[in-house]
Amino acid sequence: MQQSILMLFLGLLAISTIVFTYVYQSSQKATDLDRGMANPLKSRFWFLLILFVILGIFASVTIPKSPYYFYADETPSRVVHVAAKQFAFVLSNNAIDPKNPVGENAIELLENELVEFRVTSFDVNHGFAIYNKAGQLIAQTQAMPGYVNKLRWKFSEPGAYSILCLEYCGMAHQIMRSSFTVK
């Protein structure tokens, strides 16, 4: 997914660079007789219309794919409660008491089961990001004090997964992490 996003971006980058270079060169070659674009208002209109349509299609395709709607009509077979605290995550099969936050030593999930992560924070804002073995970010939500964010996910590949904090939370932010396995 990230790779195709990068490719899309590089493609657009190339197009813009070509357009700007082309326009610049057309001006270098221009003589006093040149009058610029033939009918700028009309081309502007078409340009805008095409842009509008492209963005409209993009929005209507992508909005339903937003994480708020993932597996919305299924019952999770597994719940993992997550509480973030400077600078560690507590993961538990049971609800976590803020006064005595203890979690499981190891969390094991099953391949293709629907897991619901119920993520909160006991101090500042943190991020809860799941990375796969290859070091690729596959899913995330924020951990905000006073709120529970529910992230639903199915892991299609067994293996070790890491959790990284993705919201800057202070001086040890870069080492705030945890992990779990999928069998």
Added chain:
Amino acid sequence: MFKDIVIFSSIVMISFVSTNVKGQIASSGWKEEDRIYSKVFDAPLSGKQLRKGTTLYQVTSQKPTVLALIFTRCTGVCNPFLLELKENIELRTNEKNFNILVMSFDPRDTEKDLDDLAMRFGLSEDKRWEFAVTDSIRSLVQSIGFKPVWDSLRQQYDHDALLIGINSEGYITKKLIGIRNNADLGLLLASIQDSFTPTYRMANPNMLFSCFNYDAKTGKNTPGLGLIFVALPALIAMVIVLSVNFFVRVNRI
């Protein structure tokens, strides 16, 4: 035209939000998170409206169920709790797709005691309501994570007023602790129908500035003071533009 912009922008902000506040409701915190999506114990039930040998799963598999745990000798929260529940359910006359199962967690309670309770509340004829006891109450409360404590001095159970939402597969989808308003109940009902809300708010020492409040009287969610705070900068900026405009004109004359 200028006024229109102000009005338009505030309406957009407020209307979009007020239709989408399902998720942002207070609750009494982390305890409600306990045992979510675990299965309740399939207890055998006995109650007046139930066939003999009915189990909890048979009830829930017909319709998702709201389970209320009480005991009939309660001198504390149980009565007001049931009353509030009854009133809230009455507001939802059109919604038929759920059961309300009232069960006693006190082993002393008999089928008869619950039947009397149903009569007292005028609910014995209501199709949506069932009143029942079970002989395996310990396994049931354990599977729910409900922990009543017997207080021998007062001869009463110390306990939370607890509503448990159970979907048709017998999973706990949501809990509500304490006497709660209609909107919270609505969230519970949505959850047993397996409709997903990605978030909820936990109890906060200061709710004043939260973005979403609910009105306990009408039971509706209203955009909270906090939301107005989010729109405020834009509105103040407009006011500044207008007043600056006013003052430069006054001063010139």
Added chain:
Amino acid sequence: METLKLRKITSVWIIIVLTLFVVAIVLGILMRLNQGEIIQQSPITFYGNMTTHGLTMIGIWFVAGMAAVNYLLERYVKTSYAANLFALVLTVIGVLMLWCSTFIGEFHAGWTFLYPLPFKIMWAEWATPLFLSSLGVLGLGWLVWSISLMAQILKKYSISQAFAWQHFHKNPKVETPPFILITMITLIGVIACLIAAVILLILFFIEYFSTGSFVNDALLMKNLTYFFGHTIANEMLYLGLAVIYELFAEVSGRPKWHTTWYVALAWNLSLIFILTAFFHHLYMDFVQPEGLQIIGQIASYLASLPAAGVTVFSILVAVYRNKINWSLTNLLFFIGVAGWVIGGLGAVIDATISNNFILHNTLWVPAHFHTYNAMGNVLFSLAFFHWFSNQYYHHKERQNTLKLSILLIGGAGFLLAFYIGGAESIPRRYSTYPSDLPMGATLASIAALFASLYLIAILIFFFNISKKCLKILSSSPQSS
């Protein structure tokens, strides 16, 4: 007409901005070197530098835009020297306070200082109130300046003229110059986001002084933080655009741009989009109502339409097959617009909720905003600085291609490392990268190298421009 006083204060602004820019770039390079494991800084130093870098950069490019707009506005209306000076003094004080809190007090909550992080003291106790006050001082100076500029516009133009509403009818009697229209729209956005900052600071201070009896709501605070942070970062670009509308045609020897109905419409719409687009910073807060999330995506998309369809297209039309007197000024403008477009593309990709799900808070974020800052807005302002100082002390432009090439190559390499890092899921705001993300350090070292090239180019500009600005400062009325 512009006065000597205005000319001098503008020179002071330019010198301050460029000096602080060099310092902030050095901090940026140090960050990249640390992430590349070429130098070893403590995380506290790193995050302190990150906080200083972020806020200093935002601050200087905002005031650079304001100073340019103020200078050019004098062509149309009389501006207030006092307000300009007031902002200058408060900016200097504010930056000094900020640096005290970060360099001495070791405050390091990031320039977005997300509530409640500033209250989890990991630095000197006094650094939190000092940091928050420094924002207050900066905000106050800028607010007074913006309101004063707006007042001057409104003295001459009625409200509907300032918004160019008469252009929605056929054959308007008066024309609102595009510069006035854009400045007006931008100033309103600036005022709105500064007000958001004021409310945010008030809420912070109430909690600070209530010692525990008052607690803020984290969601509300995050909304206000990005209302301020996102909007000011966006508006400072629009200040740069106002300058382009005013100067591009002039320095190119082309007819001046005019306001038409679609220019008026585009900029009026921008105001609405820009004030709602900040919701895209909260996509991963599933607690935010879905309605606002979707407004966020749609407003972010729509914001690109007037920008692309009107501003970018106008630049392209102005250049396409037209003979242009190319100079460093309009070259910088032209390249800056390209950089702005490219950064905008990166932004639109990230403003898509389903992409944000895997890009949020990765290096993709600094990638796109550095593109339209370091390769967009900075170039707009450099163009203005160059044009401004050249008006009085014209030197023959030499080796433009070389200067621009260093700038471009340095910038492109530095930015590409960010983009690739984003696609490699490297988190942003990590002082060092975990060993399971080895690409992070490699990319950081490469980026540091390219950023140094960028710095070299900036130093050349810095010396050329400052030299002339210093001459302006020492000039007396007769000599001009």
